[in-house]
Amino acid sequence: MIRSRIAASAFTLTLATAAIIAAPGRAHSATLYRTYDGTGWHIPTGNGIQYLGTGSWRIQFYDTTSRTTLTPYAKLTAANITKATGVTVTVTTTVTKSTTACPTGRTIIMRLTSTVTRSAGSQCHTATGAADGSRVSIATSNWTAVTLNGSHDIYHRKVVSHELGHSIGLGHPKTWTTNPSPLMRGDVWGGNTTLTTADDYTSQDINGLKALRANATKLRPPAAAINTLNGATTQ
Template sequence: MPKQRARRRIRLAALATGVSSAVLFLSAWFQAPALYNGPGWQIETSAGIHSLAPDEYTIVFADTTARTKLTPYLTGPAAQVQAVTGVPVTVTTTIDTTPTTNCPPRHRIVVHYTYRPLGSPGYSQALPCYNTADGSAWGGHVLIDTEYWTVPAWFSTNATVNEAMRRNAVTHELGHLVGLDHPNTDLDGDGTAEPYECVTDGGIRPVMCSPNGGYTTASGGGKYTDADLNGLRQLAANYGR
């Protein structure tokens, strides 16, 4: 399967013009190679994703329950992705019954509201697909654990924090479908990138940090942090490189 490779391209062009003398113009341009990680962000190359294509991605739902429950949690992060990348990301009312074993049509993200998709309490799942021709994010499936709502105080005994973390969980899984991976890194030098071991900005871990990160205030929950946004920008910049 063809995969996108980082490459460097240099073009030289010359123009000769003049009446009594020739003037030579030399112009050159350089396109920086693709990047796949930076402080607090990591692109999901392990899933075959290297970039985010410029044409529209649509968020659809596996059933009406998922649509009713999760639409409010998706509009904010979808708008953030669009704002920082220029790539349209639209939350629709469409129902798509593509099974989770198959990739949906190109640039569709199918959202499911389901009990323990990984078989363990409190874990949601992302099933990203990628375009084998150019390594861009294709779409795929997001499976959100219903227990975030049905188990009281799943994340915290503080209702505000609990709701913020629900929003962060949905935002996190959407991030995987557009090409972001966990940015955990070995900060303590023990040779292992452990859970929650991510760089912070003002004490805030990236929302893509595993198993979770992000803001925990009512106004901040469900938003990509500056580190996450830098990764999204790079995904868009990588397209075609």
């Protein structure tokens, strides 16, 4: 039975390849294959994530302190992600002490913790490369000490949006334009500078989020390979 399935898959792939060869215009189309880089955005496929599926996501919390502190900011970011991608992200009241490195079922577990000195969002994926879960650790030392434009709250909004951007598949962009530069920028804090817009993804970030979704219906580039090891990007 297994051999038959493999053979059938190989035959199907051969037909698909032949169809592409027979239609050179399509083979060279920029819309045929998944894209991982653009001005102001980057999808780090070395972490295994290739695309963002249609399934809804849920945000949970490691403990009650994390839930109380992070919920308002998580809700702002969840709304921004849903608006950009059409994928529902729900902030729950669930508290879980789960220690699994990679939560599954499109679950993000957020924690405000003194065990790290830099905030980070891990990137977990399915075997096909779909973003599937994450653990977000927000460094307590930075949360209480860092200000941007003289405001703790601007920093709070930015760090939560930045790490949740990692959670669903974005990395640090390689190139960008300014005014404003992308929120997902990795060398300094990018994004908007006012309090009411500090959590917003810029147009460059949004292009990356849309590319993540669009990749779900595209072919993987011939030279691309999914790294089966999950990784983490930090800020």
